[in-house]
Amino acid sequence: MRPLTAENLDYALDHSPAADRFFRRLQAALAGAGLPVEAVKTEGAPGQVEVTFPYGGALAACDGHLAFKHAVRAIGSRAGLAPTFMAAPETGVGSGLHLHLSLWKDGTSVISDSGGALSAPAQNAIAGLLDALPQMGVLYAPNINSYKRYAPGSFAPTTASWGHDNRTCAIRVVGHGEGRHLEVRVPGADANPYLALAAAVAAMNHGIEHRLTPGPAEASDAYREGATPLPSTLHQAQIAFRHSPTVREALGADVVEHYAHLAQLELDHHHRIVTDAERRRWLSRA
Incomplete structure (x- = not known):
């Protein structure tokens, strides 16, 4: 496997077509599930992505997080990607x-x-x-x-x-x-x-x-x-x-x-x- 992005793209405005399609599909799916995101952005490590959500109640935030993880895996798999929520998916990378x-x-x-x-x-x-x-x-x-x-x-x-x-x-x-x-x-x-x-x-x-x-x-x-x-x-x-x-x-x-x-x-x-x-x-x- 290789990372979706090959370099540090923290706060980058431009992304590859594959990354851009994944982000747009994820945002649309989450909005349809009642989970509008505050931001989706690439991070400092290759292939690393940060997603933030608006403030809300504690239990609802936890419920929404599980739905979010399911959406990421399902949409990523359909796009030929392999999302992971490992804390350290590679040596020197932490999420x-x-x-x-x-x-x-x-x-x-x-x-x-x-x-x-x-x-x-x-x-x-x-x-x-x-x-x-x-x-x-x-x-x-x-x-x-x-x-x-x-x-x-x-x-x-x-x-x-x-x-x-x-x-x-x-x-x-x-x-x-x-x-x-x-x-x-x-x-x-x-x-x-x-x-x-x-x-x-x-x-x-x-x-x-x-x-x-x-x-x-x-x-x-x-x-x-x-x-x-x-x-x-x-x-x-x-x-x-x-x-x-x-x-x-x-x-x-x-x-x-x-x-x-x-x-x-x-x-x-x-x-x-x-x-x-x-x-x-x-x-x-x-």
Whole structure:
């Protein structure tokens, strides 16, 4: 297989006829299903595409995401394409499922205070995300491949960090006025949207209920040493998830055991599989 596009076409205005046909058919199909898109654009890696949707309710967004994935696969297959939602489909390539979350009360955004600074509930929510998300990896990064997306310099986060319009952070504060919100950048494109969103909302609730406060915003490179790391393997994530009092309080013991067991099944599946990469590295060297 070869990528649909051969180079970095991030924000490009011109696309190949094959790519242009696919994008137009996808937009038409989604609009017909009641899922109008905000934008469809090529991204930085060859063959990589970003699709964004208007804001909406949480459950409806998750339902729509599943319909979107089905449409991408069906329309792509008819066009002779092979779409994938792998978090790391190629070495050095990462694709995310960024969640954009806001805080509202009585129809009004409460993410900013009267002076325009982050409100106390917003700071609590950020602190909850930073505290809990490193312990919830199995919910937003569910398989072995998921963790190959997290690499320094990749714009995929590797630390529990936050900042204002800082794409190296796990939590990015973005927007203005009532459009100001939190972008949670940790889930990969392979994430189950219901579980990834449940993890983020539970983490925000954890911070608000316990009135946690975040450290200073990261103003430069969040890949620096010293910050709290996100799990770098499914094995690390499963251990943190299974033994976290915070996760058990937020989700309940039955849920924790179920998804920890699911992660173990994934680990066991891969444990004895011999890969092409191993053969290339060791066939003539061992």
